[in-house]
Amino acid sequence: MAAESLTLVEAVAEAIHDEMALDESVILLGEDVGRSGGVFRATEGVYDAFGPERVIDTPLSETGIAGAAIGLAASGIRPIAEIQFSGFTYAGLEQLYTRAARLNARSRGQFSCQMVLRAPFGGGVRAPDLHGESMEAIFVHHPGFKVVVPSTPHDAKGLLTASIRDPDPVIFLEPKKIYRAFREEVPEESYAIPIGEAAVRREGSDVSIFTWGSMTRPTLSAAEAVAEDGIDAEVVDLRTLSPMDRETIVESFKKTGRAVVVHEAPRTGGLAGEITALLQEEALFYQKAPIERVTGWDAVYPLYDLEDFQLPNAARIEDAIKAVLDE
Amino acid sequence: MVRFPEEYDDCEQIIAPDGSYDTEAANALELETNELQELYGSMVQARALEKRGLTLQRQGKFHFWMECRGLEAAHVGVAAGLGDRDWMNTEWRQYGAHIQRGRPLEDILLFWLRGYEEWESDTIDEMESYERRMPHIVAVGTQVPQTVGLMWGRKLQGYDEVGLVGVGDGGASKGDFHAGLNFAGVLELPVVFVVFNNQWAISTPVERQTAAETYADRAIGYGFEGTLVDGNDVLAMYRATKRAVERARSGEPMLLEALTYRRGAHSSSDADDYRDDSDREAWRDRDPIERYEAFLLDQGIFDPDDFEAIREAADRRAKEAAERALDIAAEQSPTEVFDEVFANPPTYIDEQREALLELVSEHGEEAFRW
Numbered sequence: 001m002a003a004e005s006l007t008l009v010e011a012v013a014e015a016i017h018d019e020m021a022l023d024e025s026v027i028l029l030g031e032d033v034g035r036s037g038g039v040f041r042a043t044e045g046v047y048d049a050f051g052p053e054r055v056i057d058t059p060l061s062e063t064g065i066a067g068a069a070i071g072l073a074a075s076g077i078r079p080i081a082e083i084q085f086s087g088f089t090y091a092g093l094e095q096l097y098t099r100a101a102r103l104n105a106r107s108r109g110q111f112s113c114q115m116v117l118r119a120p121f122g123g124g125v126r127a128p129d130l131h132g133e134s135m136e137a138i139f140v141h142h143p144g145f146k147v148v149v150p151s152t153p154h155d156a157k158g159l160l161t162a163s164i165r166d167p168d169p170v171i172f173l174e175p176k177k178i179y180r181a182f183r184e185e186v187p188e189e190s191y192a193i194p195i196g197e198a199a200v201r202r203e204g205s206d207v208s209i210f211t212w213g214s215m216t217r218p219t220l221s222a223a224e225a226v227a228e229d230g231i232d233a234e235v236v237d238l239r240t241l242s243p244m245d246r247e248t249i250v251e252s253f254k255k256t257g258r259a260v261v262v263h264e265a266p267r268t269g270g271l272a273g274e275i276t277a278l279l280q281e282e283a284l285f286y287q288k289a290p291i292e293r294v295t296g297w298d299a300v301y302p303l304y305d306l307e308d309f310q311l312p313n314a315a316r317i318e319d320a321i322k323a324v325l326d327e
Numbered sequence: 328m329v330r331f332p333e334e335y336d337d338c339e340q341i342i343a344p345d346g347s348y349d350t351e352a353a354n355a356l357e358l359e360t361n362e363l364q365e366l367y368g369s370m371v372q373a374r375a376l377e378k379r380g381l382t383l384q385r386q387g388k389f390h391f392w393m394e395c396r397g398l399e400a401a402h403v404g405v406a407a408g409l410g411d412r413d414w415m416n417t418e419w420r421q422y423g424a425h426i427q428r429g430r431p432l433e434d435i436l437l438f439w440l441r442g443y444e445e446w447e448s449d450t451i452d453e454m455e456s457y458e459r460r461m462p463h464i465v466a467v468g469t470q471v472p473q474t475v476g477l478m479w480g481r482k483l484q485g486y487d488e489v490g491l492v493g494v495g496d497g498g499a500s501k502g503d504f505h506a507g508l509n510f511a512g513v514l515e516l517p518v519v520f521v522v523f524n525n526q527w528a529i530s531t532p533v534e535r536q537t538a539a540e541t542y543a544d545r546a547i548g549y550g551f552e553g554t555l556v557d558g559n560d561v562l563a564m565y566r567a568t569k570r571a572v573e574r575a576r577s578g579e580p581m582l583l584e585a586l587t588y589r590r591g592a593h594s595s596s597d598a599d600d601y602r603d604d605s606d607r608e609a610w611r612d613r614d615p616i617e618r619y620e621a622f623l624l625d626q627g628i629f630d631p632d633d634f635e636a637i638r639e640a641a642d643r644r645a646k647e648a649a650e651r652a653l654d655i656a657a658e659q660s661p662t663e664v665f666d667e668v669f670a671n672p673p674t675y676i677d678e679q680r681e682a683l684l685e686l687v688s689e690h691g692e693e694a695f696r697w
């Protein structure tokens with residue numbers, strides 16, 4: 001199988017390109033996605049390949065982008081809509097909540113809402129306000145959405161391909177901090193990674209660490225660091241947050257009896273709470289220690305240099321691992 | 328201050344409130360007798376359905392109902408101006424528009440009883456004209472950019488279809504309205520936008536929605552044309568829509584404002600105690616059905632006995648349709664809670680469905696009813 005070395009953002013562009021070549025009903029719309037190839041270059045080359053009919057720079061309106069994408073999906077087109085930063089999705093939330101997530105239900109399957117809403121998400125690039133939001137929980141909470149967060153170039157391509165082919169509205173959140181952080185071998189041909197399956201990034205027997213997106217790398221670093229102290233940590237990258245791979249989460253916990261959940265998003269109401277509740281329901285009697293949450297603080301996202309204190313880092317994750325093992 | 332069409336120099340009208348009409352304009356429509364009759368039938372049927380829905384709500388059989396008294400000409404007129412393959416997205420009180428397109432009454436009523444809609448045809452290609460719609464929206468205004476996207480998609484797929492989207496004077500205050508018209512202008516999409524300016528958004532009068540004299544004037548801001556129409560004149564509404572649809576088909580969107588007045592309450596939950604009876608009376612004198620009756624009489628298309636017979640038949644049909652709809656809705660089962668939440672559902676949907684069914688069988692359905 002031929003492979004190439006890609007960054008995560010290049011893998012995103014490749015998935016879009018491949019799906020548009022494969023299926024002429026796939027189109028791309030958003031702000032600056034065309035000629036400029038997107039502010040992060042996540043759609044580089046797509047306009048040149050497919051032209052202005054299928055790659056459309058829209059007026060600056062997230063309400064319009066989300067609303068038009070819903071209508072496009074109803075018409076039989078498969079739109080990929082880019083929101084320039086996930087924080088700007090707030091303007092389109094009414095469209096997404098009141099329509100995208102319910103179109104299939106309210107029309108009893110007559111009109112599915114097969115669309116992908118892509119957005120660079122999460123912090124770590126020292127950008128202005130609303131450029132660092134981690135808002136996955138609000139989408140997971142609303143029935144009808146699928147929510148996907150890749151953490152590697154290989155997964156970004158395969159998961160985006162699957163998302164474009166999925167008949168439900170998929171919120172595809174791209175961790176922009178690691179858009180260009182590293183390269184990875186990615187198959188040149190098209191492939192899909194099923195939505196709803198977590199990936200065990202590191203096998204271990206002492207503690208399970210559940211995470212996703214850009215937090216996967218510091219979590220793996222922390223796991224390596226504690227290995228020197230003889231702690232064997234398992235790292236589970238959820239990849240899809242809705243539907244969550246409950247089976248993999250529960251099985252890992254049954255094996256280790258200890259858990260740490262790591263996410264960038266604020267603590268209160270965050271998905272760490274959901275995962276903890278799942279473990280209480282499904283595997284309470286396997287539990288050996290209180291479950292630790294390593295999350296962003298419940299703060300309005302602090303900007304620029306203060307971001308350092310908001311985002312979980314390897315040191316905090318190591319502390320949490322040690323805390324659950326000290327019990 | 329309540330507005331009237333005659334206050335505007337450029338408000339389109341064919342039949343005046345007193346029933347006198349512009350013969351030349353009426354003839355130029357080239358409507359056959361049966362078509363003119365159908366417009367009347369649809370308006371009368373809409374009013375009969377509204378009355379039946381309200382009765383059923385008062386009897387506790389419907390949870391909620393919206394009123395359309397006085398708006399029938401605007402609703403029926405726009406639907407009549409569409410071609411069979413065209414699309415129409417509305418808010419939920421526009422009964423006459425759906426009736427004019429041939430939608431079965433029980434289908435309209437079932438939306439109110441079950442909260443979802445169903446389609447007979449499996450694919451868009453097979454759809455009858457009344458099926459060429461997206462489900463009703465409840466978040467007013469959101470249908471505007473959605474219709475733009477819908478028609479954009481149909482155009483991309485090579486279909487020569489126009490989409491008409493209706494929004495109220497309240498909904499037109501939403502950002503969605505602006506986003507939708509702006510997208511349509513920039514992308515040159517075949518969409519006709521209709522503001523049904525019925526002058527009240529629940530208790531908020533039109534002058535609290537906009538400081539502008541008309542909604543039609545907004546079109547210039549989007550690079551296309553707008554026109555103001557007497558919303559209680561079904562022929563004027565038909566003519567303006569037909570013209571707009573033709574223009575939209577050539578890639579130029581258009582905005583229509585139907586100036587009308589909601590004589591009924593906003594909904595069955597609205598005490599409707601916030602406005603002057605004199606306004607309502609003034610608009611009752613401009614009733615769209617009575618005005619059209621004067622035209623039909625003068626044209627010799629119907630006589631007064633016909634009107635009576637059509638009204639009675641409409642009442643009967645509304646009553647029968649409501650009975651059928653109530654019967655169908657009574658068949659709902661608790662498992663429907665989970666139907667079509669996803670097109671490709673995750674397994675936990677099945678788990679939760681089973682959990683609910685188990686609880687229902689353990690406690691009995693009565694334990695869940697409140």
